[in-house]
Amino acid sequence: MYAIVDCNNFYASCERVFNPALHHTPIVILSNNDGCIIARSNEAKALGIDMGGPFYQVKDLLEQHGVAVFSSNYNLYGDMSRRVMRMLYDFCPDGFTQYSIDEGFLNLEGMGSPEELHQRCLKLAKDIGKGTGIPVTVGLASTKTLAKVASKFGKKHKGYQGCCMIDTEEKRQKALKLFPVGDVWGVGWRNKDKLAYHGVKTAWDFTQKSEAWVRKMMHVTGVRTWKELQGIDCVNIEELPHKESICTSRSFQGEGLSELEDVEEAIANFAASCVRKLKEQHTCCSAMTVFAHTSRFRTDLPASYLYRTLSFQVPTNDLQEIVSTAVKALRREWKAGKYYYKKGGVIVWDICRDDAIQTALFDPIDRSKQAALSKAIDEINRKNGHNMVRVAVQGYSKSWHLKSEYLSKQYTTNLRDIIQVNASSSVPADKESAPQPSSPVDGAKDASRLHNPDCHPEG
Ligand SMILES: [Mg+2]
Numbered sequence: 001m002y003a004i005v006d007c008n009n010f011y012a013s014c015e016r017v018f019n020p021a022l023h024h025t026p027i028v029i030l031s032n033n034d035g036c037i038i039a040r041s042n043e044a045k046a047l048g049i050d051m052g053g054p055f056y057q058v059k060d061l062l063e064q065h066g067v068a069v070f071s072s073n074y075n076l077y078g079d080m081s082r083r084v085m086r087m088l089y090d091f092c093p094d095g096f097t098q099y100s101i102d103e104g105f106l107n108l109e110g111m112g113s114p115e116e117l118h119q120r121c122l123k124l125a126k127d128i129g130k131g132t133g134i135p136v137t138v139g140l141a142s143t144k145t146l147a148k149v150a151s152k153f154g155k156k157h158k159g160y161q162g163c164c165m166i167d168t169e170e171k172r173q174k175a176l177k178l179f180p181v182g183d184v185w186g187v188g189w190r191n192k193d194k195l196a197y198h199g200v201k202t203a204w205d206f207t208q209k210s211e212a213w214v215r216k217m218m219h220v221t222g223v224r225t226w227k228e229l230q231g232i233d234c235v236n237i238e239e240l241p242h243k244e245s246i247c248t249s250r251s252f253q254g255e256g257l258s259e260l261e262d263v264e265e266a267i268a269n270f271a272a273s274c275v276r277k278l279k280e281q282h283t284c285c286s287a288m289t290v291f292a293h294t295s296r297f298r299t300d301l302p303a304s305y306l307y308r309t310l311s312f313q314v315p316t317n318d319l320q321e322i323v324s325t326a327v328k329a330l331r332r333e334w335k336a337g338k339y340y341y342k343k344g345g346v347i348v349w350d351i352c353r354d355d356a357i358q359t360a361l362f363d364p365i366d367r368s369k370q371a372a373l374s375k376a377i378d379e380i381n382r383k384n385g386h387n388m389v390r391v392a393v394q395g396y397s398k399s400w401h402l403k404s405e406y407l408s409k410q411y412t413t414n415l416r417d418i419i420q421v422n423a424s425s426s427v428p429a430d431k432e433s434a435p436q437p438s439s440p441v442d443g444a445k446d447a448s449r450l451h452n453p454d455c456h457p458e459g
Helices: 009-019 042-046 055-064 076-089 114-134 144-156 171-175 187-198 203-207 211-229 260-282 319-333 369-383 438-451
Strands: 002-006 027-030 037-038 068-071 094-100 104-109 136-141 162-165 246-253 281-296 304-315 341-354
Touching: 002 114, 002 144, 009 027, 009 037, 009 068, 009 076, 027 042, 037 042, 037 187, 055 114, 055 144, 068 246, 076 094, 076 211, 076 281, 076 304, 094 246, 094 341, 104 162, 104 187, 114 162, 144 162, 144 211, 171 203, 187 211, 203 211, 203 438, 246 260, 260 281, 260 319, 260 341, 281 319, 304 319, 319 369
Parallel strands: 027 068, 136 162
Antiparallel strands: 002 104, 002 136, 027 037, 094 104, 246 341, 281 304, 281 341
C-alpha cells in the first residue's frame, strides 16, 4: 500500500496557523512582488477567484468580499513544510519520500493490513493537524496514482476525516467512474481534450480502452498511468509528473556522507538536475528548499535533520543562481560535528512559466547577460552531453552517487575501461593463470574495485 499525504491549501493553511482569526476567512497568497495570485483557500476558490490572475485586476473584488491577502512568505512555508515532512519521516522512515513542498509518499509495505493502515493513517492525519496546525489529507491505495485519486476524494468529502482508502475492486471502480480523466495524475490538459474527443471522460472510461490504444494516444507514460489505475504498481516517484514543485533527492551509499564538501557536491548536482527539469518544462521557480538527514535506524550515531528554504527575488531557472543558492542554504544549516547524512535533496517550488516572469526594479543580477551565458552553456551541453559545462561545486568525485558496488566497467565509453588483449602472452587462453573470481558477484566486485571513480558516463 502507498499513502500520499498532501497538505490542504498549504500556503493559506500556513497563514492560518499563527492567525486563528482567519479560520473561515477567504485567503489568497500573491507571488513575488505581489504580482499574481498563486494560492487560494477553499473560501477564496468558492468566490470564483482565478489562480494565476494578476492581483491588480481583482483587488476591488477581494476587498468587497473581505478576502485576506498575503505576500508569499517562503521562510514560513518552508519551515512549516519541514515540520510536516519530519512527522512523515518519523512515521515511516524507510518508506518516506518527499514529493513536493507539501506532499510526501509513504510506502507502507509490510506495515499491516489495509484496515490497520487505514486506522494508523487516520491517526497520522490527526496528529499532523495537532502537531503542526496544518490540515492534511491521506490517500491510501495499492498504487501511487490510485492513492492520489483517493486523496482527492478525501479532500472533497469531510466524511473521510482526512483519510480515504481505495482497497477493494468495488471501491476502485466506483471511484474511477466518478473521477474526471483530466484530473488523473499524468494525464494533463492536452491529453484531456484529445481523450474527450474519443469519448473518454472519466478515469474509468480510460481504463476500458485497450493498452494498444492508450499507447498510440499517449505513449508509454500513458500506458503506465493506465496500468496504475488498474492497480498495477509501475510508476517511480522520480517519474511522476510535477506541477508546482520539482524534487530531486537520493540516498547516499554506505555509512553516508559526513563532510560538508561531499554533501555540498551532492546538493549542487541535485540542484542542477532540478534546473534541467525546470528548463525542460519551460518554467522558473521562486523558492528552493534544501534538506539532508541522517539515518534514523542508526541510534548509535548522532542524528541531524537539515532543512532550509531560500527564495529568489525574481523567478529563475538559471544554473549558477540556483546551484549557488542551494549551496548557500546548506552552509547556513550545516552543523559542526560528525554526522553521517544518509539522504539529501533539493526541491524547487512555486513554479511559473518562463515567459511570464515578473521582474524586479532593483534586481542585482543582469538578467539578459545571464540569459545569454545560460543559453551558451545549454547549447554546449546539448551537443556534448549534460553536465559537460558545470558549476565547479558540482565536482567530479560522486562520492554521493547511487549505490553501485556491483557496477561493471564502462567498456564502450571510457578509455580506461577498454578491454586489453595481451598479445605477447604465450599461455593458451584455456590455461590463463589469472585468478578466477569465486562467484559472479565477486567478479563484479573485482570489476568495480578496478573501476576508476573519476569516470562519469556523461563524459
Ligand atoms: Mg496540497
